[in-house]
Amino acid sequence: MPDVSPFVILFAAVFTNNILLVYFLGMCSFIAVSNTxxxxxxxxxxxTFVSVLTAAAGRPVYHxxxxxxxxxxxQFIVFIVLIAGLVQFVEMVIExxxxxxxxxxxxxxxxxxxxxxxxxxxxxMVSWSYGFLQSxxxxxxxxxxxxxxxxxLAGLRQKIRFSKVPPALEGAGITIVVAGTMAMAFMGxxxxxxxx
Amino acid sequence: xxxxxxNVKAPAMPLALRIKASPSYRTFKAQFxxxxxxxxxxxxxxxxxxxxxxxxxxxxxxxxxxxxxxCSSCLYALVRTATPARTRLLVQMLIIASLVIxxxxxxxxxxxxxxxxxGAYVGLIITNCIVLGRVEAFATKNGPWLxxxxxxxxxxxxxxxxxxxxxxxxxxxxxxxxxYAAVPESMxxxxxxxMAPAGFFGLAAVIWVCRGLQLRAQAAKxxxxxx
Numbered sequence: 001m002p003d004v005s006p007f008v009i010l011f012a013a014v015f016t017n018n019i020l021l022v023y024f025l026g027m028c029s030f031i032a033v034s035n036t037x038x039x040x041x042x043x044x045x046x047x048t049f050v051s052v053l054t055a056a057a058g059r060p061v062y063h064x065x066x067x068x069x070x071x072x073x074x075q076f077i078v079f080i081v082l083i084a085g086l087v088q089f090v091e092m093v094i095e096x097x098x099x100x101x102x103x104x105x106x107x108x109x110x111x112x113x114x115x116x117x118x119x120x121x122x123x124x125m126v127s128w129s130y131g132f133l134q135s136x137x138x139x140x141x142x143x144x145x146x147x148x149x150x151x152x153l154a155g156l157r158q159k160i161r162f163s164k165v166p167p168a169l170e171g172a173g174i175t176i177v178v179a180g181t182m183a184m185a186f187m188g189x190x191x192x193x194x195x196x
Numbered sequence: 197x198x199x200x201x202x203n204v205k206a207p208a209m210p211l212a213l214r215i216k217a218s219p220s221y222r223t224f225k226a227q228f229x230x231x232x233x234x235x236x237x238x239x240x241x242x243x244x245x246x247x248x249x250x251x252x253x254x255x256x257x258x259x260x261x262x263x264x265x266x267c268s269s270c271l272y273a274l275v276r277t278a279t280p281a282r283t284r285l286l287v288q289m290l291i292i293a294s295l296v297i298x299x300x301x302x303x304x305x306x307x308x309x310x311x312x313x314x315g316a317y318v319g320l321i322i323t324n325c326i327v328l329g330r331v332e333a334f335a336t337k338n339g340p341w342l343x344x345x346x347x348x349x350x351x352x353x354x355x356x357x358x359x360x361x362x363x364x365x366x367x368x369x370x371x372x373x374x375x376y377a378a379v380p381e382s383m384x385x386x387x388x389x390x391m392a393p394a395g396f397f398g399l400a401a402v403i404w405v406c407r408g409l410q411l412r413a414q415a416a417k418x419x420x421x422x423x
Contacts, residue, residue, distance in 0.1 A: 022392050027241035028325050073301060076319050077293045084289075116242050116323040123316045168407035172238040173400050180396025187391065 006137035008193050009130075013141025015189040019117050020149045021182055023124075026117030030150055031175050040154035042101050046090060046109060047150075048143030051118050053086050054079075055139020058122045059132055079122045084113045117146050128195075153179060220345045227330075227349035230410075234357040235403040239325040243317045244354070245395035248362035251374045253314045256307065258358055260299045260318055262351025265327050268292045269335040269347030276336055288331050289322070296321045326350055357406075361398040365389045 019025050026047070033043050058079055066072055091109050095102045102109075112118065121142045125135045156178050165174045215221050233239045240261070247257040268291050272279075279287050300318050303311040311318070321327060330350050335343040366372060369389030371379035388394050 024242045024245040024392070024395065025320070027245065028239060031238055031241065073297055076297060076300075076322055077290070080289060080293060080322060114323045114325060114328060116320045119323050120242075120316060120320055123319050127316065166404070166408075168411055169400070169404050172235075173403040173407065176241075176396050176400040176403065180393045180400065183396055184393040187393065 004134065004195050006133045009134050009195050010137040010141040012193045012195040013138050014145040014148065015186065016192055017195060018145040018149060018186055019121060019142040020146050021179070021186045023120060025120035026115050026146055029111055029115050030146075030153065030179070031172055034150055034154040034157055034175065037151060037154045037158065040150045043109075043112075044147030044150045046094070047112060047115065047117065048140070048147050050083070050086055050090055050112055051121055051139045051143035051146070052136070053090075053139075054083055054118055054122060055125060055135045055142075056132075057082055057086070059125065059130070059135040062126050075123070075126065076119075079119055080113070083118050083122075087113045117142065149182065152182060156182075219342060223342055223345050224349040224352075227346055228353045228356070232353040232357065232406065233326045233329070233350050234354055234399075235406045236410075237329070239329055240354060241399070243320060243324060244358055244361065244399060245392075246317050247314050248358055248395055248398065249365050249369060249390050250313075251359070251362050251366045253310055254358050254362040255374075256303065256310050257314055257317065258351070258355035260303070261321055261324065261326065261354055262348060264292065264295045264299060264321050265330055265351045265354075266344050266347035267295055268327055269330050270340045270344035271295075272331045273335040273338060273340040273343035284336070285332075288328060292327050292331070293322050326354060357399070357402050360402045361395070365394055365398055369394070 013019065017023070020027070020030055029043065029047075033039050061078060061082060062072075062075060066075060066078060087110060090112075091102075094109070121139055125138050130138060153175070157175065160174060160178070169177070227233070231237060234241070234244060243257060243261070247253045268288070271291050272288055275287065276284075296319065299321070300311075300315070303315070303318060327347075330343075330347050334346045338346070363373070366374075366389075367379060368386045371377060371381075371383065371385055386394075
């Protein structure tokens with residue numbers, strides 16, 4: 001287990017090792033839902049919530065169940081099932097507490113299941129053999145990092161609507177260019193902390 | 197594909213036309229170019245950005261994705277009539293996950309260094325939207341052979357874009373191609389090409405070129421008298 005403070009991991013996951021802009025995970029929903037700021041806020045919050053829960057549940061499942069049984073190669077299936085269950089749970093909670101948020105998120109909520117950011121953070125956390133608190137910090141930080149990136153991109157895309165974009169770059173193309181510029185901005189944080 | 201086209205009894209047609217008229221060819225072309233998963237549907241972007249700084253990793257990743265997409269479509273098409281609609285997502289995910297585990301174990305056994313570098317992204321093929329998208333959109337309605345072709349074509353379309361992004365990145369970033377030196381030592385290396393932003397810009401450039409070509413072809417078709 002690397003001897004890194006959970007606070008450092010939390011900071012690193014948001015800025016220097018942003019799961020989206022450095023590890024490129026969760027791009028599909030990042031591009032699909034970053035049309036307007038409110039939707040981005042809602043999905044970002046949901047992803048953050050699910051990623052914290054998944055990190056908290058995934059580490060014990062891996063180290064207490066799969067490793068003793070020698071079934072590490074089943075990690076993909078186990079994590080996917082775990083994430084699907086948690087997403088179902090979050091959907092039920094949101095449906096009860098906030099009808100408007102539920103109506104806004106609609107189709108995107110189940111899609112968190114196949115959001116590779118969540119599965120990716122599980123796989124990274126296991127392969128870097130983090131402890132429980134470190135995993136929790138990594139999950140929370142990755143969620144917040146994704147949240148920050150998607151909301152910032154949504155804000156930028158609202159401005160792009162008034163610009164003249166070459167027809168072949170409209171939609172996804174220009175979004176990827178903007179994301180690349182954001183990745184360059186985040187490179188400014190590189191080297192502040194190391195987590196491996 | 198060609199063998200199948202030759203079996204069709206249409207002796208008057210030349211071979212090239214017969215191939216063009218076959219459903220396999222049309223399925224292939226739709227996924228490979230017209231509705232390319234990356235530059236038309238913008239799916240599977242994550243791995244497209246992450247593994248493209250080395251051509252060798254890209255080739256392995258392309259092979260893995262093509263294999264998983266083709267086989268999972270084909271396997272699901274085989275069991276599609278026996279699967280109740282309500283549990284189909286579960287069945288699809290299990291098929292995909294099993295195939296990915298096989299690929300992951302194979303890479304770990306035979307290509308250890310590559311597996312160390314892109315291992316996590318191979319695992320993430322499970323959540324690659326291209327795979328699930330093809331299974332759900334095509335294999336639920338078509339037979340095993342066409343589904344195989346469809347998945348294979350989607351994988352090839354993905355590979356096309358990935359190679360187009362990765363070759364310039366490795367050439368300019370490391371000055372090599374597949375690990376062999378290809379650019380003289382005197383030329384400075386572009387460090388940015390190895391890092392994250394270049395992945396985004398490279399992919400955007402490929403999207404720009406391919407969409408531009410498609411839009412031009414559409415415009416030529418729409419013009420009266422154009423081909």
